[in-house]
Amino acid sequence: MDTRPTTGCHSAARRRRRAAHVAFHVHLWAGVLVTVPLLAISITGILLNHKRGVGLMPDVAHEPTAPFAAALPLERLAGAALAAASRATASEPGDRGVVDIQRIDRMDVRPRAGYVKVRLRDEASTEVTVDLATGEVLHVGRRGDVFLEKLHSGEAFGSRFVILSDIAAVALVLTLITGYWLWLVPRLGPGPAAQGNES
Amino acid sequence: MSAGMVVFLTGLFGVPIALLVSGNRIRRRSKRARRVFWGAVIGHCVAACVALGFGLFPPEAWTADDALRGLGGFGSLLAFPVVGAALGMTGGRRTSS
Helix, strand or coil: CCCHHHHHHHHHHHHHHHHHHHHHHHHHHHHHHCHHHHHHHHHHHHHHHCCCCCCCCCCCCCCCCCCHHHCCCHHHHHHHHHHHHHHHHCCCCCCCCCCCHHHEEEEEEECCCCEEEEEECCCCCEEEEEECCCCCEEEEEECHHHHHHHHHHCHHHCHHHHHHHHHHHHHHHHHHHHHHHHHHHHHHCCCHHHHHHHC | CCHHHHHHHHHHHHHHHHHHHHCCCHHHCCHHHHHHHHHHHHHHHHHHHHHHHHHCCCHHHCCCCCHHHHHHHHHHHHHHHHHHHHHHHHCCCCCCC
């Protein structure tokens, strides 16, 4: 009597059981190990999605006061921003007439709104909103979302710790795949009658 | 890497690994071992909430000698499971004789 088909069924069933076993353990370990990082990523993600609503980001309503061609040079705008930030935080203003670019993180020009947002490299990530045409300081405030972004990416612990969010993301993908595997594969395989014949 | 970071990473990944390993066939263990395990699990769950809460504090609200934030944000993930396990070991319902 030829036993080859039965052996094939046996090995297929064994492979399925082994795959399900591996999927279960990957699902369990990956899920438990990254629970806390994923919670942190999820909560900071929700807060970042609603950063205006929860007051993490200053929202300055402004209309352009002059055509974009009449905008002041970036150097003057930066100087006005640094002076305003120094007044607001009562810190040392530095040399008059010299813009210390080391204090500036970025300048975000918004021509349609007629202002530039100057973000400083301080702990509070202070942001100064300056009118492009007049150099008038419209707003000085902190950007709460900058730290949340760093926490979201893991960068808050150091630049190398971005790997934390990478690990969490890979583990989430693995958990999803293995979760679907554990849910769907038993339903797609042969029914209980066929499995009974195999064994 | 600072000592605080080592404690934080141990609490973040080391404690769940230890709990997963020790949770294997937990029903066959003694009552005391089960109490220790569940004490550590509950401690880690509480610590996760505490660490997340402290983690959301913006950095300008921190000071260099802020021991509470250091313990809450970095140390709690390791300290709370240990405290939970210790409570599980020493506590438990006593039957009156």
